[in-house]
Amino acid sequence: MLGQDVPLAIESQATNIAILGAGAVGQLICHQLSSAGLAVGLIARDSSVSNLEATDWQDLVFSPLSPSDAVTDSVSYRVPLLSADKAHLQQVQLLIVCVKAYQVIDAIGPLLNKLSPQCHILLLHNGMGPHLALAPMLNGRGLSLGTTSQGILRQSCWQVKQTGQGLTQLGHFTGPALPQTLRDNLLYAIPNSEWVEAIIPCLWQKLAVNAAINPLTALHQCPNGALAQAEFSDTIASILDELVDVAAHDGIELDRHFLEERVYRVIELTAANFSSMHQDVANYRLTEIDQINGYICDRANAHSLSAATNAKMVSAIKQLSAITLPR
Ligand code: KPL
Numbered sequence: 001m002l003g004q005d006v007p008l009a010i011e012s013q014a015t016n017i018a019i020l021g022a023g024a025v026g027q028l029i030c031h032q033l034s035s036a037g038l039a040v041g042l043i044a045r046d047s048s049v050s051n052l053e054a055t056d057w058q059d060l061v062f063s064p065l066s067p068s069d070a071v072t073d074s075v076s077y078r079v080p081l082l083s084a085d086k087a088h089l090q091q092v093q094l095l096i097v098c099v100k101a102y103q104v105i106d107a108i109g110p111l112l113n114k115l116s117p118q119c120h121i122l123l124l125h126n127g128m129g130p131h132l133a134l135a136p137m138l139n140g141r142g143l144s145l146g147t148t149s150q151g152i153l154r155q156s157c158w159q160v161k162q163t164g165q166g167l168t169q170l171g172h173f174t175g176p177a178l179p180q181t182l183r184d185n186l187l188y189a190i191p192n193s194e195w196v197e198a199i200i201p202c203l204w205q206k207l208a209v210n211a212a213i214n215p216l217t218a219l220h221q222c223p224n225g226a227l228a229q230a231e232f233s234d235t236i237a238s239i240l241d242e243l244v245d246v247a248a249h250d251g252i253e254l255d256r257h258f259l260e261e262r263v264y265r266v267i268e269l270t271a272a273n274f275s276s277m278h279q280d281v282a283n284y285r286l287t288e289i290d291q292i293n294g295y296i297c298d299r300a301n302a303h304s305l306s307a308a309t310n311a312k313m314v315s316a317i318k319q320l321s322a323i324t325l326p327r
Helices: 024-035 101-114 130-137 180-189 199-219 224-228 230-249 256-269 276-282 293-302 308-324
Strands: 017-020 040-043 056-063 075-081 094-097 120-124 143-148 151-156 159-164 168-174 193-195
Touching: 017 024, 017 101, 024 040, 024 056, 024 075, 024 151, 024 159, 024 180, 094 101, 101 130, 120 130, 130 143, 130 168, 143 199, 168 180, 168 199, 180 193, 199 224, 199 230, 199 256, 199 276, 199 293, 199 308, 224 230, 224 256, 230 256, 230 293, 230 308, 276 308, 293 308
Parallel strands: 017 040, 017 094, 040 075, 056 159, 094 120, 120 143, 168 193
Antiparallel strands: 056 075, 143 168, 151 159
16 A cells, blocks of 8 residues: 555545556556546547447456456456547546557547647557657657556456466656656556656566567467477577667667576466467467567667567568468
8 A cells, every 4th residue: 555544546536547448458457447446447449439429338347366267256347438539538637558559659649639738648568669659749748658567368348357467667758757646546556566767678678578479479379388498499599689789779788698587487477378479360460570579670770780580570470460360
């Protein structure tokens, strides 16, 4: 309870937080904020929802992490579905964007002129890049960035199950800072979360995990744990070597040894899980390859460096998607 007698959430009923994107991560964060008593609403990207005339309510089901799959573990709750209507969006003080990395600009773009000039934006997705495109579009609004390693599985449209605990790191990127009450409320509501002074190095570290694990598991159609086999070690090492070199040219010093340890720790801790890119390919969805290994290649190009192994991952995943994605 952050050393307070009264939960912060109860002090701040007027706080108005909207979550854009009702996928697995969006619903997880929505549950965590709502059960902390925060006034949170969902903006789904579904067109039928964004055409709503007035606020509607949605019932959601959340299954917490538990040793058993007992149905009684599940919690039902309801949250407002906010329409993209200006009157609703004007009250939003914090917009948490949980769509896939490649959807960020298209999802926020149409909302920007409806949000109040004080509305703060927090991006929470795998991969990197959208923050650079979004920053010049914000008209003086503040932008924070975050990364979460909480495991979550979407079981049906409005039902998710937590599959793993994990660290959530949030931090300031540009413009006015997130007001202290909102910041405290987020940290109070999201278990195992922290505010970091330098978020960009944290995003590079998470990028390393995703760059090493996601494309290989999608290409070899295997769970994360299979990557502990020796046959993958050279490729993983080379992906990390290139990433560390590119990050250094971007002014971010990363500890190569620590990164490799972190990647293998995630491989071990999530051994039975299928990575998000594996799931995207298996479910005929677009992948985040452009914002993961593709981001490393883009930054390498900007510094005239080679990132051959990451480039190989990008083209192999694109070839796979060309076969699997519906035309
Ligand atoms: O974040 C992940 C993902 O699948 O996108 C990892 C950490 C690799 C866990 O599967």
